Amino acid sequence: MSELTLLLIKLAFLAVLWFFVIAAVGVIRTDLFGSRTATAAPARKAPKPVKAPAKPKKGEPRQMVVVGGPLQGTTIPLAETPITIGRANDATLVVSDDYASSRHARLFPQDGQWIVEDLNSTNGTYLDRTKVTRPTPVPLGVPIRIGKTVIELRK
Amino acid sequence: MSAPTVSTPSAEPVALPAKRRMAQLVMLAFAVLIVMAAYAAVGLGIDGKIPSGMLTYGLGLGGFMLAAYLVLARFAPWADPLILPLVTLINGLGLVMIYRLEVGAGGEGGASATNQLLWTAVGVVVFAVTLIVLRDHRALQRLTYTAGALGLLLLISPLIPFIGQEINGARIWIGAGGFTLQPAELAKLALIIFFAGYLVAKRDVLALAGRRLLFIDLPRARDLGPILITWGLSLGVLILQKDLGSSLLIFGTFIAMLYIATQRTSWVLIGILLFAGGTIVASSIFSHVAARVEVFLNPEDPALYYRELGGSAQLLEGLFGMSQGGVLGTGLGQGHPGLIPLAFSDFIFAAIGEELGLTGLMALLMIYGLLVERGLRTALAARDPFSKLLAGGLSFILAWQVFIIVGGVTNLIPLTGLVTPFMSQGGSALLANWILIALLVRMSDAARKPPPQAIQDEGLTQVFQR
Numbered sequence: 019m020s021e022l023t024l025l026l027i028k029l030a031f032l033a034v035l036w037f038f039v040i041a042a043v044g045v046i047r048t049d050l051f052g053s054r055t056a057t058a059a060p061a062r063k064a065p066k067p068v069k070a071p072a073k074p075k076k077g078e079p080r081q082m083v084v085v086g087g088p089l090q091g092t093t094i095p096l097a098e099t100p101i102t103i104g105r106a107n108d109a110t111l112v113v114s115d116d117y118a119s120s121r122h123a124r125l126f127p128q129d130g131q132w133i134v135e136d137l138n139s140t141n142g143t144y145l146d147r148t149k150v151t152r153p154t155p156v157p158l159g160v161p162i163r164i165g166k167t168v169i170e171l172r173k
Numbered sequence: 174m175s176a177p178t179v180s181t182p183s184a185e186p187v188a189l190p191a192k193r194r195m196a197q198l199v200m201l202a203f204a205v206l207i208v209m210a211a212y213a214a215v216g217l218g219i220d221g222k223i224p225s226g227m228l229t230y231g232l233g234l235g236g237f238m239l240a241a242y243l244v245l246a247r248f249a250p251w252a253d254p255l256i257l258p259l260v261t262l263i264n265g266l267g268l269v270m271i272y273r274l275e276v277g278a279g280g281e282g283g284a285s286a287t288n289q290l291l292w293t294a295v296g297v298v299v300f301a302v303t304l305i306v307l308r309d310h311r312a313l314q315r316l317t318y319t320a321g322a323l324g325l326l327l328l329i330s331p332l333i334p335f336i337g338q339e340i341n342g343a344r345i346w347i348g349a350g351g352f353t354l355q356p357a358e359l360a361k362l363a364l365i366i367f368f369a370g371y372l373v374a375k376r377d378v379l380a381l382a383g384r385r386l387l388f389i390d391l392p393r394a395r396d397l398g399p400i401l402i403t404w405g406l407s408l409g410v411l412i413l414q415k416d417l418g419s420s421l422l423i424f425g426t427f428i429a430m431l432y433i434a435t436q437r438t439s440w441v442l443i444g445i446l447l448f449a450g451g452t453i454v455a456s457s458i459f460s461h462v463a464a465r466v467e468v469f470l471n472p473e474d475p476a477l478y479y480r481e482l483g484g485s486a487q488l489l490e491g492l493f494g495m496s497q498g499g500v501l502g503t504g505l506g507q508g509h510p511g512l513i514p515l516a517f518s519d520f521i522f523a524a525i526g527e528e529l530g531l532t533g534l535m536a537l538l539m540i541y542g543l544l545v546e547r548g549l550r551t552a553l554a555a556r557d558p559f560s561k562l563l564a565g566g567l568s569f570i571l572a573w574q575v576f577i578i579v580g581g582v583t584n585l586i587p588l589t590g591l592v593t594p595f596m597s598q599g600g601s602a603l604l605a606n607w608i609l610i611a612l613l614v615r616m617s618d619a620a621r622k623p624p625p626q627a628i629q630d631e632g633l634t635q636v637f638q639r
Contacts, residue, residue, distance in 0.1 A: 028502065031505065035207065035532075039536050041200065045255055088558050095623075116377070
C-alpha cells in the first residue's frame with residue numbers, strides 16, 4: 019500500500035464524514051429556513067392550477083403559536099380539525115396550569131375563519147381583554163389568554 | 174357549525190410535518206456505510222489489506238440498526254428522522270476505534286470490539302423494548318418519586334457489601350457472577366425523570382414564592398427541600414465513591430433543569446458560584462481532587478508526569494497524540510493511539526483526534542451537536558411541560574457529558590473520568606445512553622405527531638382518535 023493511496027483514502031474518508039454532516043443538516047433544513055413548499059416546489063414542477071384552491075387565502079392563519087406562559091415557543095400547525103386546549107391529557111395543547119380547566123377552550127375553523135369557544139371553563143378565556151362568552155372569530159395576532167398561557171394565530 | 178371532516182392531503186391548508194421515513198433509512202444506510210469504510214481503512218492502514226472483520230462488524234451493526242429502525246417505524250412513526258442515524262454513526266465510529274486499538278500493535282490490552290458489539294446489540298434490544306413498552310412517556314410523570322428513590326438506591330448500591338465490587342480503585346460497580354454493571358449510569362436517567370416530574374409540579378412556587386435577597390430570589394425551603402436532599406445525597410455518595418465526573422454531570426444537569434423550569438437566570442449564577450466554591454473546598458479536602466487540579470494547571474511538569482498516582486502522563490500522551498494528528502490526522506490505522514493509557518475508554522476522543530485530525534474531531538462534534546439539537550428541538554415542540562423538561566434535561570446531559578470529557582481530554586477543564594457517550598468501551602454507559610435515546614425518540618414522536626383528530630357529531634360527546 020503506497021503512501022499516496024493511504025493519503026487519498028484518508029482524505030476521502032474525512033470528506034465522506036463531512037458529507038454525512040452536511041446531508042444531516044439538509045434533512046433538518048426546514049428547521050433552519052422554514053418550509054420551502056412555497057419556493058422550491060413551483061420552480062421544479064409545471065404550474066398546477068389545481069393547487070390554487072389548496073392554498074390558504076391571504077390573511078388566513080397557518081399556525082397557532084404559544085407566546086406566553088410555560089409552554090412558550092410551542093407551535094401547532096392549523097389543519098382543518100379543531101384544536102382543544104385544557105389540562106386533560108387528550109387535549110391538543112395540554113396546559114398544566116392551576117388556572118385552566120381540563121377542557122378549557124376550543125378553536126375551530128368556519129368559513130375560512132378560526133373561532134374560539136369557551137367550554138364553560140372556571141376562569142374564562144380572554145380574547146385580547148374581553149372575556150369570550152360566545153364563539154368569537156379570532157383575528158391574526160390577537161392574544162388569547164387561558165390561565166397563564168397566551169396563544170396567537172399567525173400566518 | 175360546519176362539521177370538520179378528516180382532511181385529505183390535497184385540501185390541507187398547511188404542510189403537516191412529514192414522517193420522512195425515507196430520509197431516515199437513507200441516512201441510516203449512509204452511516205453504516207461510513208462505518209464499514211472506516212473498518213476497511215483501518216485494515217489498509219495497518220497491514221495493507223481489508224480486514225476480515227469488516228463484513229461481520231459492518232453487517233452486524235447494519236443488522237442491529239435495521240432492527241432498531243423497523244421497531245421505530247412501527248412504534249414511533251413520527252419520530253425525528255435524524256436521531257437514530259446520528260447515534261448509529263457515533264456508535265459505529267466508536268466500534269471501529271476500539272477494533273483499531275485491539276488489533277493495532279503497541280497498545281495495552283483491554284480493548285475488545287467483540288464485547289462492545291455485543292453490548293451495542295443489548296443496547297438496541299433495550300432501545301426497542303423501551304419503545305414498545307413505553308407507549309406514552311407521560312406515564313413516567315406518575316413515577317416521579319419512585320424514580321427518585323430508584324436513582325438513589327442505584328447510586329448507593331455499590332457501597333452495599335456482597336453486591337458492590339471494587340474495580341481499579343473505584344467502588345462504582347455491582348456484580349453477580351462474572352457480570353458487572355455501573356449503576357450510576359442508570360441512576361442518571363432515574364434522577365432526571367425525578368427532577369423533571371418534581372419541577373413540573375413545583376415550578377410555580379419555586380419561581381414565585383420566597384423572599385428576595387439582594388437581587389436573587391430565594392425559594393422557600395419546603396419547596397426546594399426534596400430536590401436538594403436528593404441532589405445532596407447523590408453528590409455525597411458520588412464523592413465518597415470518588416466518581417468526580419458523575420457528580421459534576423448530575424450537578425450541572427440539575428442546575429440546567431432548574432433554569433429551564435423557572436426561567437430564572439439567578440439559578441445559573443447560584444450554580445456557578447456553588448460550583449466554584451465546591452471545587453475550592455473539595456481540592457483542599459480531598460487529595461485526589463487536588464492532584465487533578467495540579468495536573469490541569471501544569472501538565473508539562475516532569476515531576477507530575479512521572480508521578481505514580483494521579484500523574485499527568487495520560488493527559489499529556491493524549492495531547493501529544495492530538496498534536497501528532499494535526500489538521501488532517503495520521504489516517505486510520507497509521508497513528509499510535511495505543512500509547513495513550515486507556516485510549517479505548519476515557520481517552521477515545523484523543524485517539525480519534527490522532528487518526529482523524531482536527532477535521533475529523535470537528536465532524537464528530539458536529540454530529541454530537543446535531544443530536545443535541547434534535548433533542549432540544551423535541552423539547553421546544555413538546556406539547557406538555559413534563560416532556561419539555563424531560564427532553565431538555567436528557568439533551569442537556571448528553572451535551573454536558575461530551576463537554577466534560579472533551580474539555581478534560583483537551584485540558585480545557587480539569588480531567589474527570591467520564592465516558593464519551595456511545596463511543597467509549599463500556600456496557601453500562603452504552604445501555605443507559607440507548608435508553609436515553611429511546612426516551613427522546615418516544616417524545617419526538619409525540620411532539621411531531623399531528624394533533625388528534627376529533628370525529629364530531631353535533632352534541633356534547635367528542636371522540637378523539639390518536
